[in-house]
Amino acid sequence: MKNFEGSGKNRQLFLFAAFLLASVTATANNKPSVLIATNIEQFFSPKGLIVTKEYYPVAESARQMLETQKKAGGVNRFEHLSQLTRTSMQPVVRMNRDAYYSKAVIDVSAGASITLPEVPKGRYFSMQPVTLDHRPQAMSYGAGTYELATHRGEHMIVIIRLDSNFSPKEVKRLQQKIIINANSNKKFSSSAVQKESFYQVENQLKANILKLMKQEGPVQLSTTLFSSPTDETRSYYQPDKNQTAAAIGWGGALAKDNIYETSPNYPANGCYQMTFEDPKNRDFWSITVYNKQGFMFDDKASTNSYKAKPNTNGTYTISLGCSKDSPNRIPIVNESGIFSITVRHYGPSERVIKKGYRLVPLLKSMK
Missing domain, CATH: 1.20.5 (Single alpha-helices involved in coiled-coils or other helix-helix interfaces)
Structure with missing residues (x-):
C-alpha cells in the first residue's frame, strides 16, 4: 500500500x-428483471419477453402447460376430458374427435412416472410426453408404469389418448385409474411474453409450412416434421421444422406413432371425394375437416376407420360436401368459406411409413 x-x-x-x-x-x-408468469392469466403481458421464432416452441409449450395446470387444479394432476373434443372447446389448431384426451403437467425434477391401467385388447390407449421446447417423445401403449425424463427444464406435459370407441362412462372409469408418481410437486411457471409478438410469430410460422413442403415434399416432411432428442428421430431435428410444427400442430407425434397428411385449402362448396385402399395401420386412420383458420367447425366433420363403411371391394369412399346420400359424407360448409382436411394414421403401416402411401393426393373435385 x-x-x-x-x-x-x-x-x-x-x-x-x-x-x-x-x-x-x-x-x-x-x-430489468424477467416477468414470471405463475398462472395463465399472467402469461401475456406488455412487460413480457418479445417472442422470436427461435423462442416460439418454448412460449407455446409454456402457454399449454400453464393452461393445463389451471384446468387440472395444479401440478401432477390430470385434466380429464371424458367427452370428445367439441367445436366450442379447441385449445389448439387441428384438434380432432378421434380420441378422448387427458393432459397433465408433471414435475420430473426428482423423478416421476405414470401408471396406465389395462384396456380391452385392440383398443387404442397411448401416453405421450412433450418437453418444454416441444420435442415430443415416443408414445407408450397399454398397461404399465412408464418413467418420465426431460432434457430441458423440470416439467413435462403428458398427453393420454383413448380411442373414440370407448363410451364416456368407460373413459371416466379408465381415466380415474391413471396414476402419476412424482417425487416433487413444484408448480410450473414461465417467463411472461408479449401477446402481439407471440401471435405475429405464430402466423409467420404457420405460413412457413408451404416452404417446407416445397423443399422436402409432403411425404418426406410428414415423416420428419416432429423429432425427439431421445431416439433415432433426433437426426430429423431442424430448428425451423420444430418451430413450424409447434405453430401448426402443437403436441403432434413422431412418425412411428402418427403420420399426418394435410391438404391445401379448397372452396367450401360443391362436392369432393376420395376413394382409397385401406392403409392397414396398426391402430386406425381418420379424416377431419377444418376451416380456413385450422379449427373444426362441426362436431360431425370427421370420420375414421371405426365408423366409415367400406365399399364392396374393401376400398373406402369419403365424400366431402356432396349430397346427403353420398358415401361417408362429411360437411364442409363453414363461415370462412374455405376447408382443408387432415388425415391421421395412428400406428402407421409400413406401406404408409416406408412406401409413402398417402390419401390426400386422392382427393378430387366432383364437378
Missing part, C-alpha cells in the same frame, strides 16, 4: 478500475 500511495499513476489506474467495476455492478443491478 505504501508503494501504491507513493505512485500517482498507479493511484489513477486503481481509481479508474474501481469506477469501471462500480459501473458494471450498477448496470447489472439495474438490469
Whole structure:
C-alpha cells in the first residue's frame, strides 16, 4: 500500500478500475428483471419477453402447460376430458374427435412416472410426453408404469389418448385409474411474453409450412416434421421444422406413432371425394375437416376407420360436401368459406411409413 500511495499513476489506474467495476455492478443491478408468469392469466403481458421464432416452441409449450395446470387444479394432476373434443372447446389448431384426451403437467425434477391401467385388447390407449421446447417423445401403449425424463427444464406435459370407441362412462372409469408418481410437486411457471409478438410469430410460422413442403415434399416432411432428442428421430431435428410444427400442430407425434397428411385449402362448396385402399395401420386412420383458420367447425366433420363403411371391394369412399346420400359424407360448409382436411394414421403401416402411401393426393373435385 505504501508503494501504491507513493505512485500517482498507479493511484489513477486503481481509481479508474474501481469506477469501471462500480459501473458494471450498477448496470447489472439495474438490469430489468424477467416477468414470471405463475398462472395463465399472467402469461401475456406488455412487460413480457418479445417472442422470436427461435423462442416460439418454448412460449407455446409454456402457454399449454400453464393452461393445463389451471384446468387440472395444479401440478401432477390430470385434466380429464371424458367427452370428445367439441367445436366450442379447441385449445389448439387441428384438434380432432378421434380420441378422448387427458393432459397433465408433471414435475420430473426428482423423478416421476405414470401408471396406465389395462384396456380391452385392440383398443387404442397411448401416453405421450412433450418437453418444454416441444420435442415430443415416443408414445407408450397399454398397461404399465412408464418413467418420465426431460432434457430441458423440470416439467413435462403428458398427453393420454383413448380411442373414440370407448363410451364416456368407460373413459371416466379408465381415466380415474391413471396414476402419476412424482417425487416433487413444484408448480410450473414461465417467463411472461408479449401477446402481439407471440401471435405475429405464430402466423409467420404457420405460413412457413408451404416452404417446407416445397423443399422436402409432403411425404418426406410428414415423416420428419416432429423429432425427439431421445431416439433415432433426433437426426430429423431442424430448428425451423420444430418451430413450424409447434405453430401448426402443437403436441403432434413422431412418425412411428402418427403420420399426418394435410391438404391445401379448397372452396367450401360443391362436392369432393376420395376413394382409397385401406392403409392397414396398426391402430386406425381418420379424416377431419377444418376451416380456413385450422379449427373444426362441426362436431360431425370427421370420420375414421371405426365408423366409415367400406365399399364392396374393401376400398373406402369419403365424400366431402356432396349430397346427403353420398358415401361417408362429411360437411364442409363453414363461415370462412374455405376447408382443408387432415388425415391421421395412428400406428402407421409400413406401406404408409416406408412406401409413402398417402390419401390426400386422392382427393378430387366432383364437378
